[in-house]
Amino acid sequence: MTKQIIFAIALVVTLGVFAFTVYRIIGFFRFTKPAFPVKDLGKRFGITFRVAIGQTKIFRKPVIGFFHALVFWGFCVILIGSIEMIIDGLSGTERVLKVLGRLYDVIVASGDVFALVVAVCILIFLSRRLFFHIKRFEGIEMKHSTHIDANIALTMILLLMLSLLGMNTAYCGNKFISGEIAEGVYPVSSMVATFFNGTPASFHTAYEVCWWTHILLILVFANMLPYSKHFHVFMSVPNVFLSRLDPLGKLSNMDSITREVKLMLDPQAAMDAPTGDAPVERFGVKDVEDVSWKNYFDALSCTQCGRCTSVCPANITGKRLSPRKVIMDVRARMNEKGPGLVKNGKEYSDNKSLLRDIITEEELWACTTCNACAMECPININHPTLIVDMRRYLVMEEASAPGELKAVFSNIENNGAPWQFSSEDRLLWTKDLEMNVR
Numbered sequence: 453m454t455k456q457i458i459f460a461i462a463l464v465v466t467l468g469v470f471a472f473t474v475y476r477i478i479g480f481f482r483f484t485k486p487a488f489p490v491k492d493l494g495k496r497f498g499i500t501f502r503v504a505i506g507q508t509k510i511f512r513k514p515v516i517g518f519f520h521a522l523v524f525w526g527f528c529v530i531l532i533g534s535i536e537m538i539i540d541g542l543s544g545t546e547r548v549l550k551v552l553g554r555l556y557d558v559i560v561a562s563g564d565v566f567a568l569v570v571a572v573c574i575l576i577f578l579s580r581r582l583f584f585h586i587k588r589f590e591g592i593e594m595k596h597s598t599h600i601d602a603n604i605a606l607t608m609i610l611l612l613m614l615s616l617l618g619m620n621t622a623y624c625g626n627k628f629i630s631g632e633i634a635e636g637v638y639p640v641s642s643m644v645a646t647f648f649n650g651t652p653a654s655f656h657t658a659y660e661v662c663w664w665t666h667i668l669l670i671l672v673f674a675n676m677l678p679y680s681k682h683f684h685v686f687m688s689v690p691n692v693f694l695s696r697l698d699p700l701g702k703l704s705n706m707d708s709i710t711r712e713v714k715l716m717l718d719p720q721a722a723m724d725a726p727t728g729d730a731p732v733e734r735f736g737v738k739d740v741e742d743v744s745w746k747n748y749f750d751a752l753s754c755t756q757c758g759r760c761t762s763v764c765p766a767n768i769t770g771k772r773l774s775p776r777k778v779i780m781d782v783r784a785r786m787n788e789k790g791p792g793l794v795k796n797g798k799e800y801s802d803n804k805s806l807l808r809d810i811i812t813e814e815e816l817w818a819c820t821t822c823n824a825c826a827m828e829c830p831i832n833i834n835h836p837t838l839i840v841d842m843r844r845y846l847v848m849e850e851a852s853a854p855g856e857l858k859a860v861f862s863n864i865e866n867n868g869a870p871w872q873f874s875s876e877d878r879l880l881w882t883k884d885l886e887m888n889v890r
């Protein structure tokens with residue numbers, strides 16, 4: 453009973469802290485702008501199954517992608533065991549899901565094997581970060597604290613797997629010594645248990661130590677994740693489900709501009725159409741309160757893996773642009789300005805902005821909108837839409853654009869085409885041509 457009470461208190465504290473974090477993040481979302489309607493659910497489930505559960509995009513880097521996919525699938529199986537531990541902890545039962553019979557054996561055996569597989573994969577990930585020079589993990593956005601954050605999270609996952617294996621090993625050892633039949637099948641732990649001698653009491657103590665270590669690590673880890681890059685453990689699957697379904701490269705029109713154009717082409721029809729619009733507060737994105745909820749969702753989900761930056765032609769050719777940085781900047785800026793917005797309302801200003809103070813014009817204009825980053829991102833983050841929206845702010849609110857583009861804009865305005873020739877001269881090139889007209 454004491455164990456149940458202590459566990460219940462730990463769980464309530466965990467849920468309380470987690471609820472506070474979720475409440476805080478939802479408060480930030482309130483200041484974001486609409487993106488697109490979430491419809492086509494069938495298509496969305498298909499993408500989620502393929503990209504998130506099937507981990508298809510992660511296999512673009514086959515070896516390390518395979519290890520990452522193993523970790524993801526391992527987490528999915530081990531999660532069932534964690535749910536069982538929570539039920540056991542609250543109710544005082546032991547291995548409550550054993551009622552599932554043969555299925556339970558399969559789940560437990562997979563979890564036991566995956567605990568070892570995930571531990572090995574995490575050791576590989578950690579050694580890559582600590583001892584190898586991986587270009588993808590470097591860049592101006594990858595600060596010392598970013599690496600520490602990743603290493604702490606990986607170490608915690610490693611400890612989670614080791615405590616799980618320790619728990620299973622002590623459980624098997626206890627059953628062997630006392631001649632009882634274990635609930636479930638433990639291919640790895642039952643083998644490891646044969647290397648240990650002990651009494652039922654010592655195995656029981658080891659089991660309890662590992663049980664508490666494992667469950668407390670889960671509770672602490674769950675509350676660390678939202679403040680870490682490993683928030684993607686929670687966010688990546690929903691982010692894939694909420695993917696932008698438009699083809700990559702299709703830029704969405706701005707409703708306010710579309711209306712203006714329609715008004716010019718057909719004033720009466722445009723006037724008759726229901727507008728229902730409030731005055732446009734801002735064209736494009738200047739600061740974090742101008743981004744859409746999807747941009748912010750992307751920012752919270754980003755794994756900081758750098759796959760986007762590693763394929764970005766601007767970055768590869770030495771420009772300052774890093775699509776990963778753009779996404780990370782949105783999250784960092786919301787952490788910086790969000791509390792002030794929540795406290796003082798949307799008029800709040802800290803005399804800084806995402807654009808210029810954090811993301812420079814040079815970075816934005818370096819983008820070719822090739823969409824390689826969005827294509828490569830394993831969780832379907834879309835960088836170019838955000839970059840284009842920041843450019844829209846520059847052009848439409850500040851008339852700020854590189855000189856070459858300004859010339860194009862004025863040509864379009866004056867000549868109806870990007871070239872510096874009048875449309876009336878368009879067919880001059882045919883003047884000296886001899887044509888046979890029948």
Ligand code: SF4
Nearest residue numbers: 754755757758760829
């Ligand atoms: S945006 Fe996507 S590809 Fe780029 S670092 Fe984040 S998760 Fe990785």
Ligand code: SF4
Nearest residue numbers: 764819820822823825
């Ligand atoms: S769309 Fe822009 S940011 Fe993305 S890869 Fe191409 S150039 Fe880089």
